[in-house]
Amino acid sequence: xxxxxxxxxxxxxxxxxxxxxxxxxxxxxxxxxxxxxxxxxxxxxxxxxxxxxxxxxxxxxxxxxxxxxxxxxxxxxxxxxxxxxxxxxxxxxxxxxxxxxxxxxxxxxxxxxxxxxxxxxxxxxxxxxxxxxxxxxxxxxxxxxxxxxxxxxxxxxxxxxxxxxxxxxxxxxxxxxxxxxxxxxxxxxxxxxxxxxxxxxxxxxxxxxxxxxxxxxxxxxxxxxxxxxxxxxxxxxxxxxxxxxxxxxxxxxxxxxxxxxxxxxxxxxxxxxxxxxxxxxxxxxxxxxxxxxxxxxxxxxxxxxxxxxxxxxxxxxxxxxxxxxxxxxxxxxxxxxxxxxxxxxxxxxxxxxxxxxxxxxxxxxxxxxxxxxxxxxxxxxx
Amino acid sequence: xxxxxxxxxxxxxxxxxxxxxxxxxxxxxxxxxxxxxxxxxxxxxxxxxxxxxxxxxxxxxxxxxxxxxxxxxxxxxxxxxxxxxxxxxxxxxxxxxxxxxxxxxxxxxxxxxxxxxxxxxxxxxxxxxxxxxxxxxxxxxxxxxxxxxxxxxxxxxxxxxxxxxxxxxxxxxxxxxxxxxxxxxxxxxxxxxxxxxxxxxxxxxxxxxxxxxxxxxxxxxxxxxxxxxxxxxxxxxxxxxxxxxxxxxxxxxxxxxxxxxxxxxxxxxxxxxxxxxxxxxxxxxxxxxxxxxxxxxxxxxxxxxxxxxxxxxxxxxxxxxxxxxxxxxxxxxxxxxxxxxxxxxxxxxxxxxxxxxxxxxxxxxxxxxxxxxxxxxxxxxxxxxxxxxx
Numbered sequence: 001x002x003x004x005x006x007x008x009x010x011x012x013x014x015x016x017x018x019x020x021x022x023x024x025x026x027x028x029x030x031x032x033x034x035x036x037x038x039x040x041x042x043x044x045x046x047x048x049x050x051x052x053x054x055x056x057x058x059x060x061x062x063x064x065x066x067x068x069x070x071x072x073x074x075x076x077x078x079x080x081x082x083x084x085x086x087x088x089x090x091x092x093x094x095x096x097x098x099x100x101x102x103x104x105x106x107x108x109x110x111x112x113x114x115x116x117x118x119x120x121x122x123x124x125x126x127x128x129x130x131x132x133x134x135x136x137x138x139x140x141x142x143x144x145x146x147x148x149x150x151x152x153x154x155x156x157x158x159x160x161x162x163x164x165x166x167x168x169x170x171x172x173x174x175x176x177x178x179x180x181x182x183x184x185x186x187x188x189x190x191x192x193x194x195x196x197x198x199x200x201x202x203x204x205x206x207x208x209x210x211x212x213x214x215x216x217x218x219x220x221x222x223x224x225x226x227x228x229x230x231x232x233x234x235x236x237x238x239x240x241x242x243x244x245x246x247x248x249x250x251x252x253x254x255x256x257x258x259x260x261x262x263x264x265x266x267x268x269x270x271x272x273x274x275x276x277x278x279x280x281x282x283x284x285x286x287x288x289x290x291x292x293x294x295x296x297x298x299x300x301x302x303x304x305x306x307x308x309x310x311x312x313x314x315x316x317x318x319x320x321x322x323x324x325x326x327x328x329x330x331x332x333x334x335x336x337x338x339x340x341x342x343x344x345x346x347x348x349x350x351x352x353x354x355x356x357x358x359x360x361x362x363x364x365x366x367x368x369x370x371x372x373x374x375x376x377x378x379x380x381x382x
Numbered sequence: 383x384x385x386x387x388x389x390x391x392x393x394x395x396x397x398x399x400x401x402x403x404x405x406x407x408x409x410x411x412x413x414x415x416x417x418x419x420x421x422x423x424x425x426x427x428x429x430x431x432x433x434x435x436x437x438x439x440x441x442x443x444x445x446x447x448x449x450x451x452x453x454x455x456x457x458x459x460x461x462x463x464x465x466x467x468x469x470x471x472x473x474x475x476x477x478x479x480x481x482x483x484x485x486x487x488x489x490x491x492x493x494x495x496x497x498x499x500x501x502x503x504x505x506x507x508x509x510x511x512x513x514x515x516x517x518x519x520x521x522x523x524x525x526x527x528x529x530x531x532x533x534x535x536x537x538x539x540x541x542x543x544x545x546x547x548x549x550x551x552x553x554x555x556x557x558x559x560x561x562x563x564x565x566x567x568x569x570x571x572x573x574x575x576x577x578x579x580x581x582x583x584x585x586x587x588x589x590x591x592x593x594x595x596x597x598x599x600x601x602x603x604x605x606x607x608x609x610x611x612x613x614x615x616x617x618x619x620x621x622x623x624x625x626x627x628x629x630x631x632x633x634x635x636x637x638x639x640x641x642x643x644x645x646x647x648x649x650x651x652x653x654x655x656x657x658x659x660x661x662x663x664x665x666x667x668x669x670x671x672x673x674x675x676x677x678x679x680x681x682x683x684x685x686x687x688x689x690x691x692x693x694x695x696x697x698x699x700x701x702x703x704x705x706x707x708x709x710x711x712x713x714x715x716x717x718x719x720x721x722x723x724x725x726x727x728x729x730x731x732x733x734x735x736x737x738x739x740x741x742x743x744x745x746x747x748x749x750x751x752x753x754x755x756x757x758x759x760x761x762x763x764x765x766x767x768x769x770x771x772x
Contacts, residue, residue, distance in 0.1 A: 030673050031713055036721035071638075073719075074645040081720065106642040238671050239638060241631040275670045297630050298667035318721075330721060365721040367419075 003047030006086040007040055008373035010361060014314060014335060015044035017064060017225060017265050023258050024265065025312035025338060027272035027305065032318040032331040034269040035073075035081070036365055038229055041267050042066050043086045045227045046093055063224040064264075065097070065211035069204055070231035071104035075189055085369035094188030100207035104200075104235070107191035195236055197246075197253045204228070204257055212262050225264040228257060234270045234301060243300040251307050270305055272317065277302040310339030321362075333373065334360045410607050412472030414557055416442065419716065424609065424652055425558035427468030428461055430746040432558055434735070435678065435714060440557070443609070444648030445677040445715035446640065449656040450664070455684045457706065457737065458656035460744050462615050463489050464561050465654045469611040470573045471559055475604060477577045479593055479614040480622040486576045491565030493742065562742045574608075581623060589627045590636035594643065601647055612640070612653040617672075619658055630668060637675035644677075677715035682737060683708040705736035709746050 007015060014024075024041075028034035045064040070078065078101065079090050093099035188210055190203045212224050233250060240246040258266035279294040280302035294302075309315055317334040336358040364372045416423045416439055423440030425432050426447070432440045441447055449458040467489040469476045478486055579596045581589040593612075601610055618628050627633055644651055655676065662669045664681070673679045684707035736749035 030670065030679070031718055033719050033721040035719055072641070074642070076648065077645060077719075105638070106646050108638065108642065235634075235638060238630055239635045243630075271670075271674055273667075273670045273674075275665050276667045278665075278667075295630075295667055297671070301667060363721075369720070371721075 003043050003086040003088055006043050006047075006370065008363070008371050010373045010375075011040060012044065014316075015041055017045065017227060018313060021259065021263065022265055022313040023254075023308070023311050023338075023340065024267045024314045024316070025308050026267060026269045026316040026318070028269065028318045029271070029273045029320065032320045034316075034318055035231075036085075036363075036371055037316055037318065037333075038068075038231055038267060038269050039082055039085055040371070041227065041229060042068065042082065043088060046090075046098060047086060047088055063098075064227060065099065065224055066093075066227045066229065067100045067102065067204065067207045067211060068229045068231065069102040069104060069192075069200070069207075069233070070229075071235040072232050074103055074105050075101050081369070085371075091187070097188070097211055097213055100188040100190065100210045102190045102192060102200075102203050102207050104192045104195075107193050108195050195239065197236070197249055200233075200236075201253055201257065205260065208260055208263065224262055226260075226262045228260075228263050228266045230254065230257075230266065230268045232269050232271060234304060237300055237304055238297055243296045247300045247304055251304065254308070255311065268308060268312075270308060271301075272305055277305055279303070280306050312338030313340045314338055328364055329362050330365045331363060332360060333363050334358065410609060412468070412474060412557065412609065413443070414440070416440065421716065422649060424472070424474075424611075425468050426461070426654070427464030427466075427559065427561060428744045428746070429558045429560070431461065431680075431744070434680075434709075434711065434746055441652050441654075441678075442715050443650065443652055444644050446612075446644055446653035446655065447678040447680070447715065448673065448676040449654065450659050450669075450679065450681040451656065452659045452681070452683050453686075454660065456616075456658075457682050457684060457739055457744075458658075459615055460490075460563065460739055462613050462654055462656055463563075464744060465611065466576070466613050467492065467561055467567050468559055469609070470567065470569060470576070471556075472609070473570075473572055473574065474609040474611050475574045475577065475600060477579055477593075477597060477600065477610060477612045479579045479612065480581050481578075481615055483576070483578055485615065486578065487566070489567040490561035490563045491567045492559040493562050493565075560743065563739075564741055581627075583624055585624065585626055588632040588636065589624050590632060590639075593636065594639045597643060597651075601643075601650060606650075608650065610647070610651045612651065614653070614655040617655050617657045618662060620661070628662065628668065630671065633668070634671050634675065637672060641675055673712065677713070677719065679712040681710040681712060683710065703738060703740075705738050705747075705749060707737055708749060709735040709737050711735065 026034045026037045045066050068078065082088050082090055090099050090101070094101070188207070190207050190210075192199050192203055208226055208228070211226060233254065236250055237243055237246055254266070254268065257263070276298055279299040315336050315338045317336070318331055319334075320331050321329055361373050361375055363374075366372070412424050413422045415421065419442075421442045423432075423435075423442050425440050426435070435441055435447070449461055451458045466476050466478065466486070470489065471492055476486075577596065577600060579593050582592050583589070593614075597610070597612060604610070616622060618633065640653060644653060653676075657669070657672065659669070659681070662672075664670070664673075685705070734749040735746055738745040738747065
């Protein structure tokens, strides 16, 4: 199947790269995976008119590159799936410096045996819990930073980290020299060696530099545009020992990453099962809140999700059909403007034909990987 | 549409090339390609569960399946025991987490296992042999009718069953055994011993650490064509697990690592877990995260105690077919991750699936209410009336 055919017509307007830096949120629930939406974003960016920069369409010369950070799947699964659904080979694209992959799944395995600090270590004062105002994200990372130390002492220099992109860049460059890479960087595949946010920042930055590296040598004067896809970063929040510290840190890390140079758009896929978000909606329903206390996992997950939704320009919500299983409908897709959608967007939207209002559609992922997106009651169309 | 259909075998080719490192191929014992996706699958030891798993006709290699169970019953362990016994009969390396070797000794025996094994020893008595032969034939009938379209499965002729020593079928030709819960499994001489993985009792470290370590070393030290099955019965049950194991940074980290292992060794490892829901109901965020980190989720909902003496005393009667509970499939391996809903296995029963545990099988089938006693008469009367009219 060709890449163009893999994109459902009703979605193409949303999958297009937005004109300014923005964040999109894709939420999924159990049984309604967001993988296909993230894949469509990726396919739309990589198979668009910018292929080889030779085609003479509206977007000619604009070079879109993709950095995919995934905590739930590894390189092989993504490669198989993308090739199956669109015919694109991400290995080939990585050779062309158009795609880079950061593996947040398998790299954490090696450190799994010694990454949980003991309580004594945690309270022994070895870890600076409140060091400086700007080290707000370091507490969330400290448990794993500590355990990384036998491998690499570099991330200990927390003082250098501040949310601003320039400093971040410097820090990561110095770190990238020291940090051993498991895979040769030439193939565009990176592995997160720990679940610390510093590691995430540095590795993502290096992946981003990998996809923008060819720009200097290219005669093309246009700046490359990078689409950053984060596949379920909420995993970091769920596996951390102290979600109350990891939550703001993770949020600021994502914000920092989305504001890196050349990064045009960031797509974040997050789980939004009702059980995980119940804490956010419970305030409306006092009774429920009174009945059960929410675990830190639940309350921070919902807070994380709400924060992202407020920062996002567009929110995709995937859920299952309420009426149960159906052979021709996989689930419901709801597109709504997020908190960062402002009136300026409305003008752009009207120019582009994007409606700035909520829209609910049905989708069906078929066995061959194609997706049909259609309005309710229009099962045969699209 | 015909063009897009053709992309399925293409995808299969890609898949096999992508995972070819150390892949045993489909010739390894107990593995066959899924007729739909072409991914290599292995049997769960329960043929109706195999059929349910996204029409993959088995559990795809490199995936995990979580069996949840409400209430205080432990029907899930029957499935897990079948999964373990199937692995042993196929010569897979079975890893058992948390429970002692008593669990491992109580695996159900296969019906006709010695014949299918190809290394049959002389049976103790003539009647035993006769019984096995009959069972073997019945079983072959069932599997043949079910799996007829798969060309790679070469079924022996009926006559072969009598002289197994000459036919020498490879052990792989038996994809799914039928188990008798009243028997105990005889370990075939070629079978690998169960690897019992104890949990770490130290309160300061994750209780799950030894599992990943043991699995990693076992996989790297074994032959590249050895398949590994990880079985985790009653996850987080206080009977086996220390009190700090439900902490998200232990259990979720472990499941994430397990997911990584499954993805790394996508042609060599499968896992099956069971989770009692009474302590960790599905409405909690923790359980939802556990469900997100595994590939397939099925929930057993036993009916509130319909067991009466009559069902126990008459095993051969119709009463035995009465379902013990409902099965809800929340996620299917591979299909759910792709976002799809076109699971043929689910399609057959819709959402209404039930399970029947009897002496010799664990059956998952479509649920339909039995006719009410007085109603059969009415139905018969109706049918008769129609006959009269036309």
